[in-house]
Amino acid sequence: MGGKTDVWQxxxxxxxxxxxxxxxxxxxxxxxxxxxxxSGDRLQLNYGTLYPAxxxxxxxxxxxxxxGTSVNNRKAKFYELTRAGEKRARKAAKEWEKTTEILAxxxxxxxxx
Amino acid sequence: MRGLRALWMRLRSGRYAQxxxxxxxxxxxxxxxxxxxxxxxTPEEARRAALIRLGGAEQTRQAYRERASxxxxxxxxxxxxxxxxxxxxxxxxxxxxxxxxxxxxxATTAVFTVxxxxxxRAPPYADPDRLVSVGLTAPIxxxxxxxxxxxxxxxxxxxxxxxxxxxxxxxxxDLTERNPAHLNCVSVEASFLSTLGVPPILGRNFLAEEDxxxxxxxxxxxxxxxxxxxxxxxxxxxRVIDIDGAQVRIVGVLASDFExxxxxxxxxxxxxxxxxxxxxxxxxxxxxxxLKPGITAAQAAEQLKPQLDxxxxxxxxxxxxxxxxxxxxxxDRQMQDARQSAWVLLGAVLAVLLIACANVGSLLLTRSSTRxxxxxxxxxxxxSRGRLVSQALVESLLLSIxxxxxxxxxxxxxxxxxxxxxxSGMPFLQGARLDLRIAGFTILVGLACGVAFGLIPAFxxxxxxxxxxxxxxxxxxxxxxxxxxxxxxxxTMVLLAGAALLVRSFSNLQTxxxxxxxxxxxxxxxxxxRYRFTTPQSRMQFFVxxxxxxRKLPGVSAVGLSDSVPPGDDRRDxxxxxxxxxxxxxxxxxxxxxxxxxxxxxxxxxxxxxxxVRGRGFAEEQRASSEHFMILSNSLASRLFAGQDPIGxxxxxxxxxxxxxxxxxxxxxxxSGLGEExxxxxxxxxxxxxxxxxxxxxxxxxxxTAVAPRALAPWxxxxxxxxxxxxxxxxxxLNERVGKLADRPRFETALLSFFAFTGLVMAVIGLYxxxxxxxxxxxxxxxxxxxxxxRRPDILRLVLLEGAHLIVIGTSIGLVAALALSRVLKSLxxxxxxxxxxxxxxxxxxxxxxALLATLLPARRAASVEPSEALRAE
Numbered sequence: 001m002g003g004k005t006d007v008w009q010x011x012x013x014x015x016x017x018x019x020x021x022x023x024x025x026x027x028x029x030x031x032x033x034x035x036x037x038x039s040g041d042r043l044q045l046n047y048g049t050l051y052p053a054x055x056x057x058x059x060x061x062x063x064x065x066x067x068g069t070s071v072n073n074r075k076a077k078f079y080e081l082t083r084a085g086e087k088r089a090r091k092a093a094k095e096w097e098k099t100t101e102i103l104a105x106x107x108x109x110x111x112x113x
Numbered sequence: 114m115r116g117l118r119a120l121w122m123r124l125r126s127g128r129y130a131q132x133x134x135x136x137x138x139x140x141x142x143x144x145x146x147x148x149x150x151x152x153x154x155t156p157e158e159a160r161r162a163a164l165i166r167l168g169g170a171e172q173t174r175q176a177y178r179e180r181a182s183x184x185x186x187x188x189x190x191x192x193x194x195x196x197x198x199x200x201x202x203x204x205x206x207x208x209x210x211x212x213x214x215x216x217x218x219x220a221t222t223a224v225f226t227v228x229x230x231x232x233x234r235a236p237p238y239a240d241p242d243r244l245v246s247v248g249l250t251a252p253i254x255x256x257x258x259x260x261x262x263x264x265x266x267x268x269x270x271x272x273x274x275x276x277x278x279x280x281x282x283x284x285x286x287d288l289t290e291r292n293p294a295h296l297n298c299v300s301v302e303a304s305f306l307s308t309l310g311v312p313p314i315l316g317r318n319f320l321a322e323e324d325x326x327x328x329x330x331x332x333x334x335x336x337x338x339x340x341x342x343x344x345x346x347x348x349x350x351x352r353v354i355d356i357d358g359a360q361v362r363i364v365g366v367l368a369s370d371f372e373x374x375x376x377x378x379x380x381x382x383x384x385x386x387x388x389x390x391x392x393x394x395x396x397x398x399x400x401x402x403x404l405k406p407g408i409t410a411a412q413a414a415e416q417l418k419p420q421l422d423x424x425x426x427x428x429x430x431x432x433x434x435x436x437x438x439x440x441x442x443x444x445d446r447q448m449q450d451a452r453q454s455a456w457v458l459l460g461a462v463l464a465v466l467l468i469a470c471a472n473v474g475s476l477l478l479t480r481s482s483t484r485x486x487x488x489x490x491x492x493x494x495x496x497s498r499g500r501l502v503s504q505a506l507v508e509s510l511l512l513s514i515x516x517x518x519x520x521x522x523x524x525x526x527x528x529x530x531x532x533x534x535x536x537s538g539m540p541f542l543q544g545a546r547l548d549l550r551i552a553g554f555t556i557l558v559g560l561a562c563g564v565a566f567g568l569i570p571a572f573x574x575x576x577x578x579x580x581x582x583x584x585x586x587x588x589x590x591x592x593x594x595x596x597x598x599x600x601x602x603x604x605t606m607v608l609l610a611g612a613a614l615l616v617r618s619f620s621n622l623q624t625x626x627x628x629x630x631x632x633x634x635x636x637x638x639x640x641x642x643r644y645r646f647t648t649p650q651s652r653m654q655f656f657v658x659x660x661x662x663x664r665k666l667p668g669v670s671a672v673g674l675s676d677s678v679p680p681g682d683d684r685r686d687x688x689x690x691x692x693x694x695x696x697x698x699x700x701x702x703x704x705x706x707x708x709x710x711x712x713x714x715x716x717x718x719x720x721x722x723x724x725x726v727r728g729r730g731f732a733e734e735q736r737a738s739s740e741h742f743m744i745l746s747n748s749l750a751s752r753l754f755a756g757q758d759p760i761g762x763x764x765x766x767x768x769x770x771x772x773x774x775x776x777x778x779x780x781x782x783x784x785s786g787l788g789e790e791x792x793x794x795x796x797x798x799x800x801x802x803x804x805x806x807x808x809x810x811x812x813x814x815x816x817x818t819a820v821a822p823r824a825l826a827p828w829x830x831x832x833x834x835x836x837x838x839x840x841x842x843x844x845x846x847l848n849e850r851v852g853k854l855a856d857r858p859r860f861e862t863a864l865l866s867f868f869a870f871t872g873l874v875m876a877v878i879g880l881y882x883x884x885x886x887x888x889x890x891x892x893x894x895x896x897x898x899x900x901x902x903x904r905r906p907d908i909l910r911l912v913l914l915e916g917a918h919l920i921v922i923g924t925s926i927g928l929v930a931a932l933a934l935s936r937v938l939k940s941l942x943x944x945x946x947x948x949x950x951x952x953x954x955x956x957x958x959x960x961x962x963x964a965l966l967a968t969l970l971p972a973r974r975a976a977s978v979e980p981s982e983a984l985r986a987e
Contacts, residue, residue: 006609027143030139047141048173051134052180059119059180074144077137 006090011054014096020063020081027068027076028054056077062088123183130181139171171880178987188500192507199508203480207512209878214516214562216871218555219523224462224864226282226453226524227531236367236443237370239310240403246446247277247375247400247417250437251704252534256375256446257439259400261392267420273413279307281385281398283377285810287644289355295642296380298356299373303384306333308403309374313727315339316365322850323364324384330361333382336369338581357451374401374443393404401443414440419775434703453940454861460937461611461868464604466555469874470562471597472879473516476507478561478594479886483793502742503570506564513563517556520735524552534974536856543777591887598883601876601921605869605961606927607934611812612869613952614938614945615862621944623856626807627680627851628782630722634847635822636678637663637829639840640811649806655837656812657801660714662832668820673716674799675813676845681782681854684709686792687767694753695763695772707747710766712799712809716777718744719818721847727761742798743773749793750778773797787854788943815847873963881967884916887974898979908976916968927958 015035020026023034031054032047057063062085068078081089142163167173178184200207203909235241247259259279268277279302286298303324308310313333323331343349352363361383373379382402387396404413415958445452480490488501520886528546639659646652654676663672677684689705715731717723726747735742739919743764750759776798784794799805814833818825826844833842888895895908903911935947945952 001126007216016664027140028143044170045144048168048176051137051173052176055177055180056119059122060136061116061118070144075138075145076140077133 011096012049013057013094014051014089016050017058017062017081017085017092021089022025025068025078025080027070027078029076030070031079038052039078057085061085115953120183123181123724131245132179133175133922134174136375142167142170144216151557167215170334175477176417188503189507193503193511195504196508196511206480207515208563210473210512211519212852213469213472213476213878214513214559215519215523215874217466218559218873219515219518219527220525220868220871221462221466222520222552222555223527223531223557224458225555226528226546226548227550228459228534229548231448231451231455232459232569234444235446236366236374236419237311237372238374238443241443243275243404243406244309244374244443245274245402245404245413245440246443247274247402247413247440248438251419251435252621254397256399258397258440259387261387261389261398263420263423264398264400265389266423269419270420272402272420273405273408273416275401275405276304276308278302278304279385279398279400280305280373280375281396282375283373285643286357286381287642288342288642289358292342293642293644294352295640296338296356297311297378298381298383298387299377299379300383301979304383305401308401311368311371313365314368315347315466316363318365324386326386327389328384329620330385331364331384332356332361333365333367334363335367335382336378339366339853343439346783356383356782360752360935374446375399376447385722388816406410410440410442415437435650452856452936455730457611457861457937458917458942461608461865464608465868465872465875466558467605468601468875468879470558472602472875473512473562474565475594475597475601475879477512479882481505482578482890483886484592500566505567508562509568510560516563517559519554520559521552522641531864534856534860536853536860554620556805581864583805585896589627594883595919598876598880599919599926601872601879602920602923602960602964603875603886603927603930606924607931608869608872608954609960610927610931610953611937611938612862612866613956614935614942614947614949615858615865617863617949617952618942619855622787622855624788625783625944628723628780629679630720631847631851633818633822634720635816635825635829635844636850637814637816637833637841638845639833641812641840643810645837645839646810649803652810653801653806654805655840656814658836659814659833661817662836663814665830666816666818666828668818668825669816672718672724672819672821673815673817674712674714675717675719675815676799676809676811678813678850679721680785680787680851682784682786684711685793686710686785689752689793691766692753693765694766695765707792708766708795711794712797712805712812713744713796713841715797717815720815721782723782724778724780727758728775730777730779735798736800737802739802741771741773741777741800743776744777744779744796744798746779746794747781748791749795750775752793766797786853787965788858813856822848858941858943873960877963879921881914881963881970883919884912884968885974887915888912888971890976891975895975895978896980896982896984899978905976909972909980912972912975913965913968916972917965920964920968922959923964924957927955927960931956 015022015038017049018033019031021036026034028050029047032045032050034078036043036045047077054065055065057081062082063079065077065079067075121322135916145160145166146156147162149162150156152159154162164170185196206352238244238246246257247258250257264279281300283297283299286296288294288296303319303321312318316333319331320334322328334343339345339349344347349363353360354363355361367379367382371379386399389976402413403408408416417438417440424645425433433461448455458906487943538715558878568929637644639656641652641655646655660672660674662669663669686707686709689708690700693699694707715733716727718730725744727750729746730744731742743766745753745759745764753759753764759775759778762775764775765772778795781791782794783791785792797805814829816825823846830842833840891912895903895911897913898908931953932948
């Protein structure tokens with residue numbers, strides 16, 4: 001388990017949580033597409049990595065899943081946030097904002113500091 | 114919390130999750146394909162694109178599976194199952210390895226539990242490492258002692274001690290109240306408990322005024338007495354009780370783990386109440402002190418040197434040259450010679466553990482090398498180095514666990530056996546329990562053993578050459594294995610040599626002439642209660658009546674009376690140089706060592722079969738005489754009357770005592786225990802006259818019988834009970850008494866022999882394993898040799914020589930080590946040197962023979978191989 005994957009997984013989890021928070025229940029494929037759209041198609045997601053991340057969130061109790069039918073009448077597994085998941089999403093978003101803000105100060109041009 | 118929840122979910126995720134995910138994956142691909150088709154792709158293209166974006170279906174499944182459950186746990190399960198299957202397939206290997214480990218671990222744990230209490234137990238005092246026993250040593254009292262004259266002067270001078278205290282030893286005393294009891298009292302100085310740092314659990318310590326002559330009488334009672342006699346009544350403090358007829362106030366109760374530093378049995382502590390100004394050289398006490406911080410026992414002894422000169426001026430002149438100062442820890446004083454056997458036992462058992470470890474190691478190495486090809490295949494099929502290592506680790510850990518569990522059972526069994534056969538002289542053995550710390554330690558050793566030897570082969574990279582038919586004959590593993598076999602033989606040699614010496618010494622002890630006839634003799638020791646038999650007359654009457662009563666028993670041919678029985682060392686003694694012969698000036702010079710003596714009636718010599726070599730024995734009618742008669746042992750007679758006829762001479766054994774007429778000279782008997790040097794001895798006729806019964810409260814009735822001695826025991830009890838029903842009688846045959854004296858050497862010999870035998874068996878197994886493996890490995894080479902014209906005897910010699918090589922190396926190293934180490938056995942040996950050539954010769958030959966036999970079997974098998982088959986063998 002290298003450091004890179006951890007960071008990647010961490011951010012992916014945040015993206016999933018935020019997407020579910022704004023969009024409501026979603027199936028895996030829909031989530032993947034939605035994340036790509038939100039990133040303005042700048043993020044090329046390897047869809048396969050989404051499922052272990054979802055499973056981890058489910059094991060931790062932040063999301064729950066249920067089988068349902070999609071808009072085109074296909075069977076699909078839908079994920080939705082639990083109460084804990086909602087809290088987690090807000091908290092994680094705040095932490096992430098703080099981190100990026102701090103990082104932004106480091107990346108800013110020296111004269112602006 | 115979240116992490117735990119996730120872990121729990123991963124633990125219980127089962128097959129259902131896999132099927133569920135399969136459906137989810139399918140649905141994902143369908144959704145993606147559908148969108149692709151809507152965007153204008155053909156279904157095939159769309160599906161392909163979906164798979165590509167997914168990153169491969171199999172990889173996704175793999176990633177999901179790893180997250181869904183705990184992969185390492187699965188691997189562990191898998192490895193465990195695999196290892197167990199391997200064990201089942203090769204039961205001989207498994208059983209050997211497990212038993213070997215179990216014996217090593219079990220024996221070590223049991224022995225360590227026993228010796229821990231002897232070697233490493235902290236005496237139950239505050240800061241026990243600073244407590245020392247202080248005193249002089251002299252021939253009359255083997256343990257260090259202090260004399261009153263010296264002690265009080267010295268206590269009040271500056272000394273290396275923070276505090277100094279004394280006790281005057283135990284003496285029998287009686288609780289003379291409505292529920293009387295026979296007790297042991299110890300008189301101590303008032304500062305005794307405070308110096309040891311053990312306050313009473315109830316009440317208070319002695320006050321200074323209670324330790325003065327004619328002060329208020331006070332007593333501290335033991336926890337045992339408090340429990341058995343007073344029902345743990347807290348109100349016992351301040352109660353007045355009768356001890357030996359005097360009114361004594363109980364001031365406190367001692368803790369349940371209280372023990373005297375010299376291990377006397379103390380029911381009651383009373384103050385010494387000594388008049389310090391008049392205490393002289395005749396007052397013998399035992400000194401204990403607490404060292405000042407930063408001072409060692411040796412430094413303390415050094416500082417006391419000047420005071421010793423002063424002390425010696427108070428000692429009778431004849432002692433001076435034989436007196437030495439000794440300061441040693443209380444623990445050392447308590448354990449004395451038990452330490453020696455404890456260290457020997459510990460050494461022996463560690464040697465067994467070493468052999469066991471080496472054996473398991475060489476077993477694992479052998480096994481791993483036979484599986485080299487399997488490892489190579491596994492590696493070629495994609496097993497990572499880590500997986501191979503973990504597999505090997507799991508296997509050796511499993512072996513260790515199995516061995517440890519079995520070892521625990523063996524340890525418990527051995528401990529019970531030790532306790533059953535242990536001599537009473539081994540302190541603190543009673544109540545020894547398996548110590549979890551010790552068990553934990555040995556388990557760690559076992560695990561370390563398994564892990565270390567499991568890892569060596571695991572890191573041996575499986576080479577491609579392993580696929581070839583021939584494996585190189587010398588690898589690191591092979592050298593290590595040979596080394597371990599040689600080491601096992603060497604350690605076994607040491608163990609066997611030690612055991613052989615002890616066995617020889619023990620048989621010397623058992624077969625030595627005792628000078629007495631032990632067959633058909635029953636002894637009955639009777640101790641009279643002091644509060645019932647208060648006058649010499651009453652004591653004499655009791656024993657004379659008992660003697661007459663025993664004579665009436667059927668099958669009894671003679672009854673004798675004495676106060677002690679050889680060959681034990683519980684007889685009375687005094688120093689030689691105080692003896693006086695009529696017509697000669699008193700002796701001068703050193704003490705001359707100790708002279709033993711005992712009371713005896715005429716039949717004593719007949720019953721024990723001690724011949725009178727000169728003069729005559731005591732006569733029955735002399736028991737009524739007002740004269741005193743004695744019989745000398747041969748050694749005392751030749752020392753007192755060199756070249757003269759002692760018969761009819763007059764001797765005064767102790768100053769102030771009566772003169773005795775020498776009637777005869779008896780042959781020497783063993784009289785100081787089985788292993789000790791005999792003391793010269795004399796016998797005083799025990800007359801039926803009150804004068805001879807001033808002191809003795811106990812005596813031994815000796816009965817010579819033609820019927821089975823054991824059958825007589827209840828009769829003896831009944832007859833003595835008829836004289837007085839209240840006295841306790843201890844009946845033993847003389848053979849049993851003598852047997853008990855050999856308990857200690859028997860214990861040591863039995864244990865060391867057991868360890869030596871265990872070591873021998875293990876070493877032989879190890880040697881056999883290695884030789885069998887080497888022979889199997891060389892099958893093809895042997896085939897080639899035979900094809901080229903080698904005959905079977907040549908092959909036999911070839912294989913045997915390789916084994917003989919190891920045996921010679923191991924035995925030689927072992928012989929040197931044994932010769933060097935056997936010095937520590939010296940004090941345990943009787944009539945045999947630690948370098949007894951016969952023992953070493955027998956052991957060397959035995960070990961070499963057994964070891965050669967262990968190589969002969971594989972060698973014969975190798976030599977019986979058909980060349981055509983051997984050449985085909987892979």
